[in-house]
Amino acid sequence: MAVLVWNPKWETGYPLIDEQHRELFRRLDLLMEAVPAGNPEAVAQDLLPYLMDYVDSHFADEEALMVAAGYSMVDAHRALHRGMRVEVTRLLERVALEGLEAMGPVLEWLLAWLVQHIDSEDRRFANQLQRTAQIQAKGTP
Numbered sequence: 067m068a069v070l071v072w073n074p075k076w077e078t079g080y081p082l083i084d085e086q087h088r089e090l091f092r093r094l095d096l097l098m099e100a101v102p103a104g105n106p107e108a109v110a111q112d113l114l115p116y117l118m119d120y121v122d123s124h125f126a127d128e129e130a131l132m133v134a135a136g137y138s139m140v141d142a143h144r145a146l147h148r149g150m151r152v153e154v155t156r157l158l159e160r161v162a163l164e165g166l167e168a169m170g171p172v173l174e175w176l177l178a179w180l181v182q183h184i185d186s187e188d189r190r191f192a193n194q195l196q197r198t199a200q201i202q203a204k205g206t207p
């Protein structure tokens with residue numbers, strides 16, 4: 067049973083981004099279930115790379131979308147993505163030293179970061195995409 071359930075209030079209204087966010091949460095949920103179950107091999111070898119690979123491809127997709135849309139805050143947004151990856155690497159180094167018990171707080175941190183980031187920065191971008199689409203629709207004869 068899922069520990070983490072996607073909340074529709076996290077939707078930005080931009081389908082591709084929302085779909086990828088839901089997939090991020092699905093993968094994070096698999097980790098949240100595996101950690102208390104005490105399955106360190108599954109966590110370290112399978113589920114963690116499974117999540118972080120998707121984080122990387124999602125960030126790349128979002129940034130490409132921003133560049134294509136001429137989003138003025140792309141550099142700042144990219145820096146937030148990089149900062150998250152740096153922090154996760156730092157936290158995982160601690161898990162490597164302290165063991166799987168230290169993983170719980172890492173997942174909590176990741177969840178909090180994602181919710182906050184989606185609800186503020188990603189929403190800001192999605193809103194701009196929608197505004198641009200409306201302006202373009204109005205400008206079409």
Ligand SMILES: [Fe+2]
Binds near residue numbers: 128183
């Ligand atoms: Fe983002």
